[in-house]
Structures are given as structure tokens and as C-alpha cells.
Amino acid sequence: MVIGTLSVESFRNLAPARLRFHPRLNLLVGKNGQGKTNVLESLALVSGRASFRTADLADVVREGENDATVTVGLAGEPAGELAARIGKGRREHFWNGRKVSRVEASRRLPLVALTSADLGRLGGPPADRRRALDRVAVAHEPSLAAEHRRYEKARADRVALLGAPGRPDRDALAAYEELLSSAGAAIAASRRRWAGPLGRRIEENARLLGLPYREISLRLVSELPAEAPLPLLADALRAGLRLREESERRAGRALFGPHRDDLLLFSGALPLAARASSGEARALVLAWALAERSLLAEACGRLPVFAFDDFDSEWDPDVLARFARALPDDGQVFLTSARERAARELPLPVGAVWRVEAGRLAATGTSPDRAAFLPAPARWPGERSDDVLAS
Amino acid sequence: MTSLPALARLVAALERLPGIGPKSARRIAHFLLTAPPDASEGLSAAIFEARERTRSCSVCHALTEQDPCAFCVDPARDGALLAVVEEPFDVEVLERTREFRGRYHVLGGALAPLRGIGPDDLHVASLLERAASGVAEVVLATNPNVEGEATALYLARRLKPLGVRVTRIAFGLPVGAAIEFADEVTLGRSLSGRREV
Numbered sequence: 001m002v003i004g005t006l007s008v009e010s011f012r013n014l015a016p017a018r019l020r021f022h023p024r025l026n027l028l029v030g031k032n033g034q035g036k037t038n039v040l041e042s043l044a045l046v047s048g049r050a051s052f053r054t055a056d057l058a059d060v061v062r063e064g065e066n067d068a069t070v071t072v073g074l075a076g077e078p079a080g081e082l083a084a085r086i087g088k089g090r091r092e093h094f095w096n097g098r099k100v101s102r103v104e105a106s107r108r109l110p111l112v113a114l115t116s117a118d119l120g121r122l123g124g125p126p127a128d129r130r131r132a133l134d135r136v137a138v139a140h141e142p143s144l145a146a147e148h149r150r151y152e153k154a155r156a157d158r159v160a161l162l163g164a165p166g167r168p169d170r171d172a173l174a175a176y177e178e179l180l181s182s183a184g185a186a187i188a189a190s191r192r193r194w195a196g197p198l199g200r201r202i203e204e205n206a207r208l209l210g211l212p213y214r215e216i217s218l219r220l221v222s223e224l225p226a227e228a229p230l231p232l233l234a235d236a237l238r239a240g241l242r243l244r245e246e247s248e249r250r251a252g253r254a255l256f257g258p259h260r261d262d263l264l265l266f267s268g269a270l271p272l273a274a275r276a277s278s279g280e281a282r283a284l285v286l287a288w289a290l291a292e293r294s295l296l297a298e299a300c301g302r303l304p305v306f307a308f309d310d311f312d313s314e315w316d317p318d319v320l321a322r323f324a325r326a327l328p329d330d331g332q333v334f335l336t337s338a339r340e341r342a343a344r345e346l347p348l349p350v351g352a353v354w355r356v357e358a359g360r361l362a363a364t365g366t367s368p369d370r371a372a373f374l375p376a377p378a379r380w381p382g383e384r385s386d387d388v389l390a391s
Numbered sequence: 392m393t394s395l396p397a398l399a400r401l402v403a404a405l406e407r408l409p410g411i412g413p414k415s416a417r418r419i420a421h422f423l424l425t426a427p428p429d430a431s432e433g434l435s436a437a438i439f440e441a442r443e444r445t446r447s448c449s450v451c452h453a454l455t456e457q458d459p460c461a462f463c464v465d466p467a468r469d470g471a472l473l474a475v476v477e478e479p480f481d482v483e484v485l486e487r488t489r490e491f492r493g494r495y496h497v498l499g500g501a502l503a504p505l506r507g508i509g510p511d512d513l514h515v516a517s518l519l520e521r522a523a524s525g526v527a528e529v530v531l532a533t534n535p536n537v538e539g540e541a542t543a544l545y546l547a548r549r550l551k552p553l554g555v556r557v558t559r560i561a562f563g564l565p566v567g568a569a570i571e572f573a574d575e576v577t578l579g580r581s582l583s584g585r586r587e588v
Contacts, residue, residue: 143579
């Protein structure tokens with residue numbers, strides 16, 4: 001499965017166009033502010049991921065328009081058209097014209113994105129690390145997506161109930177405790193299942209990138225029991241919620257549950273957030289993204305698209321060269337760079353180079369020198385005959 | 392639009408209706424203004440008449456033109472079996488199945504603390520009264536979202552001490568649909584709610 005074509009309408013500064021991408025590498029070059037990151041963001045959104053630039057989806061819709069649409073033609077298996085219609089506070093996904101869930105969109109087009117927003121993941125807010133682990137868990141166990149939604153809504157409802165004037169209804173509180181403990185236990189159990197495998201993949205990829213750390217593990221820091229079956233996790237959650245009822249009412253927020261979990265990366269007994277240099281910490285984030293890529297590949301049966309924004313600006317040249325060589329022979333990669341010459345010097349796989357200027361993309365020729373430029377096929381498998389290259 | 396304030400008010404009123412967006416509201420408003428007068432007059436009269444004649448049943452809170460409603464007075468219906476739904480509209484939906492032969496109880500919504508809706512804002516007290524007088528089973532048919540689930544859990548806690556059997560409607564695959572088109576959540580629920588054949 002690769003992204004064969006991309007069409008966007010009313011999406012940030014991108015000009016309406018139908019672009020035909022290279023099946024392996026697409027290197028987007030251009031000055032800052034021209035729209036390189038917007039292309040990656042459009043791919044992330046159509047794949048069901050959150051935007052890595054804004055929490056308000058309305059921000060991606062061009063001013064004066066109600067909706068933005070992003071449509072990708074997927075080539076290979078499964079071939080078809082995946083689309084997202086994005087408006088104020090909502091996003092709808094369609095597979096071959098049929099409305100589908102965000103989870104299904106992410107399974108049709110698995111994608112791993114690495115952007116400047118991820119650079120501080122090791123020492124930044126725990127929510128970023130939790131989300132990165134949860135993406136892996138949801139890819140393997142899609143019904144978890146509903147548990148996350150259930151948990152967040154029930155958590156907000158319970159806080160509102162505790163904060164309402166007068167004493168809250170005991171039975172109503174118990175109803176929300178029940179919802180929170182069942183959804184929260186499912187989330188907690190999934191994190192206990194997936195922290196280990198993700199840590200081991202990070203170790204493999206850290207080695208590949210030449211990092212000096214060994215015995216890397218991802219440790220879950222949680223107020224819930226470390227090893228416990230689902231019913232015991234639910235019991236512990238229920239008991240903890242009751243215990244903190246009064247303090248949560250005073251605080252006006254939920255003080256207990258898997259939304260407070262943290263994940264820390266260790267090398268043996270060394271906490272890497274504190275011990276790794278800033279360059280190493282960034283390289284570890286790259287190893288983490290590659291680990292996510294391989295675990296998503298196992299969940300979906302195909303390599304996810306890898307989207308790496310500003311890929312050569314913050315990274316050690318040796319790490320980048322190792323990354324370039326380590327890119328497997330299959331799987332599609334999108335890279336953006338504001339430094340075309342430096343990017344072209346890396347031993348990247350064969351692919352296409354696109355120049356991005358004022359929201360327009362123009363194919364400019366070959367990727368770096370490992371092989372000659374390979375044009376995209378005239379028609380992708382499964383593509384309709386009226387498809388045209390409009391860029 | 393500002394030069395036509397009456398039309399703007401009509402569009403704004405239509406936009407407040409459920410399921411009507413700005414484009415549909417404009418389309419309907421223009422239709423009503425350009426169609427023969429009896430179209431808009433007929434609509435206006437139908438709304439007025441429905442508002443005048445329809446009320447809430449004093450027993451089950453479903454919409455009715457006679458109080459108590461036809462469901463509550465029908466001797467062929469099983470008075471020991473009660474289905475609890477969120478809105479009057481849900482009664483119509485369940486009736487269309489022709490599967491349910493008990494009576495109904497409309498809550499008038501679901502628990503929603505974020506919007507300030509608690510048990511006292513719903514028809515819970517009358518449900519408990521009915522359940523305590525000759526009802527053997529209460530089927531909780533609230534929606535399968537967090538608000539509906541919380542309401543079902545809450546009602547179960549209030550009803551069980553009364554000695555009635557409390558059940559929840561099943562969730563799963565739509566009949567006639569292919570498994571490959573089911574989303575993962577629905578399919579997951581179908582599997583966890585499987586039964587022996």
C-alpha cells in the first residue's frame with residue numbers, strides 16, 4: 001500500500017491539485033513557510049491521526065471556507081480512495097465514498113509522523129509519551145479507541161458531577177465510577193501489554209542509529225498495580241476513585257486513573273530523559289518513531305507511510321546517514337527539508353524530489369544519488385481511468 | 392441577507408432545528424418563500440395543530456393526543472414488562488420493530504453532568520413508582536454512548552433494590568450487513584455479546 005495520489009481542497013495554503021507521488025521516497029524541499037509541513041499534515045489527518053500543529057481542526061480550513069477536504073488514492077493492497085472532510089470541530093472519513101470511522105481510516109492508511117513537535121518527547125509532557133504508546137496499542141486492538149473515548153467523556157462528566165452545587169447523587173457517581181473503571185482498566189491493561197514490546201523495538205532502532213545505549217526499556221509509571229488482570233485493575237480504579245472523591249471535588253479535576261500514567265525510557269537503570277544529551281534524546285525519538293513504524297506494520301500487515309518533517313535540521317549528520325541507509329527497501333517515505341543541497345547528499349533511497357513554493361508542488365527530478373529518479377507509474381493499480389496529474 | 396431581515400430570521404429559526412445546517416436552512420427558507428402560499432401556510436398550520444393536540448402522557452411521558460396514551464391503556468400489552476428510552480422519538484423506533492409487546496417509559500433525556508442534567512431532571516421518580524407496582528422486568532434501551540450507558544448503570548442501581556429484573560438491550564451487527572463492513576467497535580461488542588445457538 002502506498003499513497004499514489006493526493007488531492008486537497010481549501011487546506012491551509014495548499015493549491016488545489018492532484019499530485020502523483022513516488023512509491024518509495026518523496027523529498028519535499030523549499031523555503032520555510034511554503035507549505036511542506038502542510039502536505040504532511042494533510043496526510044496525517046486523512047490517515048486518522050491528530051494534527052501535529054493544532055488542537056483546533058478549523059485552523060486547517062482556508063479562511064472563508066466551511067470545509068477542507070483531503071483525498072488520497074491508495075495503490076497496491078488495498079487499493080481505493082480514502083478521504084477526510086474537515087470542518088469546525090469535526091472530521092469525517094470516507095473509504096471509496098462510504099463513511100468510515102477514524103480507526104478504520106488509520107488502518108487503511110497506517111502512517112507514522114515525526115515532526116518538531118515530537119523532539120522533546122523524552123522529557124516533555126507525559127501525555128505525548130502516552131499517546132505514542134496508545135497509537136501502537138490501538139493499531140493492534142482497534143476496539144481500544146472506543147475505550148479511550150469512553151474514558152475521556154466519563155472523566156469529564158464525573159468531574160462536572162462532583163463540582164455541581166450540593167452533594168452529588170451517590171448512585172450517579174457510582175455509574176460514572178463503573179464506566180471509568182471498565183474503560184480505564186482496558187486502557188491500563190493495554191499499556192501494560194505494549195510498553196515492553198515498544199521498548200524492545202526502540203532498543204533495536206537505537207542500535208541501528210548508532211546510539212551508545214543498551215538494555216533500553218520503556219517503563220510504565222502508574223498508580224495502578226504493575227501486573228494485574230483486567231478485573232483487578234478495574235477494582236483498583238474503582239477503589240481509588242472513591243478514595244479521592246473529596247480531593248477531586250476540591251481540585252475540580254480527576255486526580256487518579258490512567259490519564260495520569262507516565263512512560264519513561266531507561267537504559268539499564270539510567271533514566272534517559274536525564275542522562276542522554278540533547279542530540280541523543282532527539283535520536284532516541286527517531287528510534288521511537290521507527291519502532292512505532294515496525295509495530296504498526298505488524299498490526300496492519302504492511303509498512304506504514306513514514307512522514308518526517310524538517311528531517312535534516314535538528315539531527316546529527318551521522319544519525320541521519322544511518323537513518324537514510326536503514327530505511328527499508330519497501331514502504332513509502334515523505335521527507336521535508338529547507339536545505340535541499342544537504343538533503344540530496346544523504347544516501348536516501350530512490351525517489352522523487354518536489355519543490356514547494358507558495359502552496360504549489362512541482363516535481364523537480366531525482367532523489368539523491370543512490371539510484372536514478374524513478375517516475376511514478378502512469379496509472380496506479382485500481383486507479384480510475386479519468387485520473388490525471390494536475391500538478 | 393441583512394437587507395431581508397425577515398428571511399434572515401426564518402433561516403436562523405430553521406438552523407436551530409436538529410439535522411438542519413446553514414445550507415439546508417437557506418434552501419428550505421427559499422422554497423417556502425417561492426412555493427405557492429398554501430405550502431408555507433399548510434406547514435405552519437400543521438406545526439400549530441401538532442403543538443396544540445400533542446402532549447406528554449402522564450404515565451409514560453411518550454407523546455400522545457389522549458392521556459393516558461394508547462400504549463398505557465392497551466390491555467393486550469404486557470404491563471409487567473417496561474422499556475426505558477431516552478426520548479419520545481425512541482418509542483416510535485422500537486414500535487417499528489413489532490418485537491416489543493410491553494409498555495414504555497420515556498426519561499426525557501439522559502444523564503449529562505456537563506450540561507447540568509442530573510437524575511432530578513429526568514422522569515426517574517415516576518419510573519421507580521411504576522417499577523415498584525407490578526413490573527417484573529425493566530429493559531434499559533438508552534443509547535449506547537457514555538450518557539446512555541451512565542443512565543443505564545444509574546437506573547440499574549436504583550431499580551435492582553426494588554426486586555425487578557433489569558436488562559440492557561444488546562448491541563451488535565446490523566441484520567443484513569456483511570461483517571467486512573462492520574467497524575471494529577461494533578464487531579467487538581458483537582463478539583463479547585455472543586450467544587449460543
